[in-house]
Amino acid sequence: MTRASFDRRASGRLIAAALAGWTACVCAQPTPQKVAPPAAAPVPAGVAPAAAASTPVRFLVMADRESTLAASTSGRFSRVAVSLGDTVRAGQLLAAFDCGEVQARRDAARAELEAARVQYEGKVKLQGLQSAAEIEVELAASNVNKAQSQIRVVDAQLAQCNFVAPFAGRIARVHVKVGQGVNPGAPVIDIVGSGPLKARMNVPSNWLAWLKPGEKLAGRIDETGDAVTLKVARLSARVDAVSQTVEIEADVEGSGTAVLPGMSGQARAPSGR
Numbered sequence: 001m002t003r004a005s006f007d008r009r010a011s012g013r014l015i016a017a018a019l020a021g022w023t024a025c026v027c028a029q030p031t032p033q034k035v036a037p038p039a040a041a042p043v044p045a046g047v048a049p050a051a052a053a054s055t056p057v058r059f060l061v062m063a064d065r066e067s068t069l070a071a072s073t074s075g076r077f078s079r080v081a082v083s084l085g086d087t088v089r090a091g092q093l094l095a096a097f098d099c100g101e102v103q104a105r106r107d108a109a110r111a112e113l114e115a116a117r118v119q120y121e122g123k124v125k126l127q128g129l130q131s132a133a134e135i136e137v138e139l140a141a142s143n144v145n146k147a148q149s150q151i152r153v154v155d156a157q158l159a160q161c162n163f164v165a166p167f168a169g170r171i172a173r174v175h176v177k178v179g180q181g182v183n184p185g186a187p188v189i190d191i192v193g194s195g196p197l198k199a200r201m202n203v204p205s206n207w208l209a210w211l212k213p214g215e216k217l218a219g220r221i222d223e224t225g226d227a228v229t230l231k232v233a234r235l236s237a238r239v240d241a242v243s244q245t246v247e248i249e250a251d252v253e254g255s256g257t258a259v260l261p262g263m264s265g266q267a268r269a270p271s272g273r
Contacts, residue, residue: 040162056266059201059219059230061252063261065167065193069094072160076181082189084174088165094189095176097163106154120144140202169193172261194262197252199230201267202245211235217250219267221259229253 075097082094120140126132173190176182199219203211217230230250239246250260250267 010196056268057201057203059199059250059265059267061259061261061263061265062198062200063169063192064195064198065169066172066261067166067191068187069163069166069186069189069191070184071096071182071188073157074181074183075099075161077176077178080174080176080178082171082174084171086171087194088169088171088191089166090165090168092165093135093162094165095163095170097161100156101156102157102161106151106158109147109150109154113144113151116140116143116147163188165191167191188250197259197261198233199250199252199265199267200247201250202240202243202247205239205244205246207269208235208239208246211248215270216253217267217269219265221263223236223263224258226258227254228259228265 025143077095078098079096080094081092081096082088088094096166120137120143123132123137123140127134169191171189172192175187175189175251182188211232213232213234215232219228219230220226229252232248232250233252234249236247
């Protein structure tokens with residue numbers, strides 16, 4: 001073997017040994033480990049996050065009293081005394097049927113009553129003269145009672161001809177016009193009370209931990225932008241199992257005349273709740 005061949009083999013062995021050592025060094029380096037993010041602190045059971053507590057709830061403004069007057073009998077209107085938005089007092093006449101026929105029947109019943117009384121008084125006098133039997137007097141008295149009952153029936157029919165306000169308030173809608181005929185059960189006039197307004201809403205059931213009658217919520221009316229205070233008056237006796245909410249009713253304070261029944265808004269829990 002020549003010296004040149006020997007030198008080439010020796011150089012190859014040195015290069016191979018260097019490559020082997022470099023590969024072993026690279027493979028021996030540790031693989032970097034991923035660091036897990038710190039775990040979030042556990043939330044105690046029954047405590048809602050602050051964001052959930054500050055979430056507003058929707059409410060609907062309602063009148064303290066509201067009613068739709070409906071026709072109990074068929075008839076044709078001869079008078080409609082109010083218009084949309086009018087303020088009325090309790091007992092005020094709002095509308096009336098044309099009840100000329102019913103009034104005529106009452107006049108006839110009144111005449112029958114007078115005739116029955118005259119007949120009864122005559123029988124009583126004849127009985128005093130021994131000219132009338134006791135049964136004749138009793139029959140005459142029965143005719144008087146019958147005529148009086150007939151008048152009461154006609155008076156009840158006349159009362160159904162007039163539509164009066166059951167309480168003080170404002171007219172929300174008029175369904176009829178003069179000359180219009182309606183059937184029994186047809187709506188005639190909608191009236192809302194003039195008393196304090198109320199708000200009805202469904203709140204999260206976990207509010208029951210602090211929500212009691214007398215608690216006040218801050219609210220704002222969507223239509224007018226007015227800020228109002230909602231004083232809790234009543235709570236439902238049942239929690240909705242699906243939505244986990246409970247219905248409450250609150251008095252609307254500081255509403256003024258700009259807030260009307262049917263408006264809606266948003267309410268929030270007091271700070272710190």
